[in-house]
Amino acid sequence: MSKVEKRSEIVHAALELIAENGFHGAPMAMIAERANVGAGTIYRYFENKDVLINGLCQDLEERMYPIILKGYAADTPLRERFLHLGAALLRYFIGNPLDFRFLEQFHNSPYGVEHRRDKILGKNAEYNVFRELFEAGVSRQVMKDLPLVILFALAFGPLLAVARDHILNFISLDDDLIARTVEASWDGIRR
C-alpha cells in the first residue's frame, strides 16, 4: 500500500466510524483496525486526533464542492440557480449518507462551531457561491430583505432536516419529492 493510499485508508475509516457511531464510537484503535494499519501508524500521518478530524472535514468539502457545482450556470435566473444548488446538495447527501452524517457530527461538536464561526465572522471573504447567490437575491429584491444568516437558515435548514430524515429512514425521498422540497424552501426565501 502506497503512502497516499494509506493516508486515504485512514481518512476513510475514520469518516466511516464517526459517521456511523459518532465521535464516541471511533477510538483511534478502531480506526487503525478498520484501515488495516497499526495504531501508531496514524500518528505518522496526523499529529493527533484533532488534526485528523479537521483534516477529514477539509477533505470532504473539497470532494463535495465540484460535484455540487457541476452544471451550475452563474448567468441563469436566481431561482433556477437556487433550485440547482439545493437539489444538488440534497442529492449529494442522500447519495453519500456517510458524508452527511459525518458533517452533522462535526458541526454539532466544538470543532464544527469553531469552523463555522470562522466562515461567518471571519474576514476571509473567501469566494463562496452561496453567499454570492444570496447577496444578489437580496440586492435585486428577488429574495426577502433579511440578514444573510437568516436566509441561509431558511434555505438550508429544511434541506438538512429532510436529508437527515431520509438517511434515518423516517421518509424516502425520490426525485419528485426532492424537487418539491427545494421549491418549498425557495418559497421561504423569495419575496
Next chain:
Amino acid sequence: MSKVEKRSEIVHAALELIAENGFHGAPMAMIAERANVGAGTIYRYFENKDVLINGLCQDLEERMYPIILKGYAADTPLRERFLHLGAALLRYFIGNPLDFRFLEQFHNSPYGVEHRRDKILGKNAEYNVFRELFEAGVSRQVMKDLPLVILFALAFGPLLAVARDHILNFISLDDDLIARTVEASWDGIRR
C-alpha cells in the same frame, strides 16, 4: 437541602454542563461537583448516566410545552396558529439557551435518534399539537401537499437553525426579526 431540591440540583447541573460542553464535557464527577453533591449521590436518584440523560429530556419537555402553548387558541386560522407556535418556540429557545443547546446535543446523539424514531414511527399516536396543526393544514389545502415529515422540516428546520445562530452569536434576533423569520417559514409550507 431537601430530597426534591437535591434531585433538581443534579438535573440542573447536568443540563448546564451538557449544554455548555456536550456529553464529552460532562463527566459524572463534574456534574456532582457543580450540584454540590457527592459523586455517589447521583446514583441514589438515577440508576446510571443514561437514565439521568433521558430524564433530563423528559423534564425539559414538560417544562417547555406549557410555556409554548400558553395563549394558543385551537380555533383561530391555521396561519395564526402556526405563527403563534413558531414564535413561541423561537422565543423559548432564545430565552433558554441552555435548554436549546441541551436539546441539540441530545437529538444529535444515539439517545435522541431513538427518541425521535419512537415519536415519528411509534404507534403511540400521542396527542400532539404540532401534528394536529399540520394534518389540518394539509387536509384543508392551506398547506402544501407534502408528507408530514417534510412539512415539519420546512417549518422547524429554519427556526432551529436561526435559534442556533442567535445563541452562538452569529446574529442577534429581536421581536421584529423573530416575527419575520416565522412568517418566512410559513411561506415555505403554505400553498
Next chain:
DNA sequence: CTATACGGAATGAACGTTCATTCCTTCATG
C-alpha cells in the same frame, strides 16, 4: 430533658475499563 440506638442518605476513595498517545522493536528497501 438528656442520652443512646437506629437506619436511611450521603460520601468520595477505589476499581476496572477505555481512550489517546508514546515508544521501542521489527520489517522493508536502497
Next chain:
DNA sequence: CATGAAGGAATGAACGTTCATTCCGTATAG
C-alpha cells in the same frame, strides 16, 4: 548494512460506577 516506515504493546489519564464508611435526623429509654 543503514535508514526510515510500520506495528502494536505499554502507558497514564480520565471515565462511569461501586461500596465500605460516615453523617444526621428521629425514635426510644431512662
